Amino acid sequence: MNQSKVGLLDLPDEILLMILKKLDNIDVLYSLLDVDNQRLDIIAQGNIFINTLNFVFTTFTNDISSINDTMVDRFCRNILPRIHYNIKSLTVDSLSMERILFCVDYPNLTELKLFNFNGKIASHYFRDKGPFDGHFVRQITDLALVFQNTIYDTSTHYSLDTYRFIMQIFGNLKHLSIIGSYRWMFLDLSYHKSLPPSPVTFSSSTLTKLRIRVISYAACLAVLDGRFKQLRTLIVDIIDIDLHQSYVYNMDDLPNLKCFSLTTTSTCFMDMFIESIPFLFRRMINLEELTLQLSVIMGTVFIDGTHIYNNILIHLQQLRIFNFCICTDLRIDHLVHHLSKYDIQRTFSNAIYQDVDCMVQYGCNRATCHVFSLPFIFDYIGYIGNTFPSITFIHVRRLFVCDLVPFEHEFFIRIASCFPLLEHLSMYNIGPQLKVSTKLKSDNSRMNSIVKYSHLIWLELECVHIDYVEQFLNETKTHLPSLTRLTIYYSVLCNVTEDFTRYITRRNCIKVNQLNLGGGIIERSKDFNVYFPLL
Known part of the structure; x- marks a missing residue:
């Protein structure tokens, strides 16, 4: 050859x-x-x-x-x-799924994933006499609905009837995942205190794994009220964990539940962590794997290893895997003395916990502490400042940085390095940057380096000093090749871009197709249109 x-x-x-x-x-x-x-x-x-x-x-x-x-x-x-x-x-996009799904029979199809869903599509397909009614759906054991990631879906919201239809028509469903979307697209499964409890309108005797986003902690309790008796894995993202309802749900033990994940980006108060959540865990008598992400407003102390053990782990004797990230926020006036990172870490016994890291940040009247297991598995972390560990947060896609101490150029270099797949960055810092930080003076190469955020799609710069707008839009400081959504005050944007005539800030704006402005009337001049040709 x-x-x-x-x-x-x-x-x-x-x-x-x-x-x-x-x-x-x-x-x-x-x-x-x-x-x-x-x-x-x-x-x-x-x-x-x-x-x-x-x-x-x-x-x-x-x-x-x-x-x-x-x-x-x-x-x-x-x-x-x-x-x-x-x-x-089979994984199918919403725009082509009717042609793909109904052109032939699929006698051996058991797994179906439907991408780029929205409320209108869900209401059309998952209803009585809809396209799925009477088709191949009874052989499906794994169903995933992935909602499109957009805030501009104004279609009819799907309701309890949608869930009822899914459970009814997919009669042999074992795994159900409903992924993505925004707050108003998700059903409140909880009972309202102003109304009498309605009968359970959907349930399943076959479902063993459920992944879902719900409005409130009460809605999470509704999922665990006995309607899914065979459930072994529950992954739930709660939008507002501190939203309470007065109805008392079925609180029987959950002996079949082996894996439970509860995550939320909202903040709850101390009684939720001390009373409500531990009571839920006491029902999970055979739980083997727990994933927990919480942000808690405490009165006088940080949540540390001792609190986590006494309020959570002591109730879970069968637990083998524990992944967590718990953020505590409290007023400094209530602290007897300032605790260091190492003071917090010493409360985590090696005999009970896996590797644990910690971040402690003090402001003028508030303090924030993060304790988390390693490796860090969550896609969001918030309220971090200038001091954070130099580890790679490979799973983090959304980040909120907040500090009273100015963020210098070196800080953004570290952010790009430690959060390499970051897609959404939000900032709060009203302190101006130093013209040239002391650290950068000693390292001219770092002073001149351009920070690159390869995957950053959405940047929020509303609550920041104008220096940080300059930091991100000036292409000699930062490169944003994927930026398509920008949240910023119009007056600040005009200032930094010199009324959209400054070439050095144009490149990072050129792909933006969603511009969220905090007030002000846009004057769509020729220069503005050159800056944002995709709007």
Whole structure:
């Protein structure tokens, strides 16, 4: 064989498969089926490429791409009729799902993931006499609904009837995930104190895993009121954990629950941490894995290892895995003395906890303390200041930084390094930057380095000194290649950009297609349109 002229078809099947496995399954099928080559045709129809298909042709981060109709039509007409019998897992985009799902039968399909959902689509598909009614849905055991990440969905909100229909028509459902979306898109499952308890309108005797976002802590209790008796794993994100309802729910033990995750970005008060949440854990008598993210307003002390043990771990004798991030906020007047990071860490016994780290920050009248397990597994962390550990927070996508001490250029270099996949950054700091910080004077290379946030999509600069707007929009200081959403005061934006004539601040604005302004009337001048051509 002449090695200088080796073609793809000259490779043995084993090597050819290794190469093709690196590609997306859809690309392989689209490229190799119907190319008039029997060998490639046989390889492409192998189970390794057919079992799991991902028909997601669009992304709805901030940019809406048009779907490739020709590609979808070819799949529906020529490819799916040949491979549909072997498909076990299917991921479909909302814009193409009706054509993909209903063009053929899927006798072995058990896993279905529907991307880029919204309230209007949910109300249309998940209802009596809807498209799914009477189709292949009873064989589905795993269902995931991924809502599109946009705040501009004004469609009809889905209701209890949507949940009831999902549980009714997907009669053998074992795993249900409802992911993404914003506050008003999620159902309040709790009973209102002004109304009598309504009968349980949806339940399941087969569901073993549920991932869901709910409005309140009371809604979380409603999920655990007995309607899902076989539930072994519950992953719940609570929007407002301190929102109470007066109705008393079924508080029986939950012996089947093995894995529980409770996360929230809202703040609760001390009684929630001391009373309500521990009472919930006492029902989970066989819990083996716990994930907990809380922010708590305390009266006089930080939450440390002793508090966590006495209020949580003492009730969970079967616990094997504990991932947590707990933030305490309190007034400094109530502190007898300032505790250091090491004072807090000493309260975590090595015999009980895994690796633990800590951040303590003091302001003029308030103090904040974070205690968290390592590795850090959460996608959000807030209220961190100039002092944070030099570890890599690989999972964090959303970050809120807040301090009274100015953030210098070196701080933003550390943020970019420690949060490499950051997508949403919000800031609070009204103190002006020093012209050249002492640390940067001693290291000229760092003083001149440009900070790059490769994945940053959304930047919030409302509650900041104008120096930080300069820090981020000036391309000689910061590079924001993915920025598409900017929250900022219009008057400050005009100032820093010199009424949209300053070239050095234009590059970081050029891809912005959502501009959230705090007051002020936009004058859409020619210069403004050049700055923001995608608005």
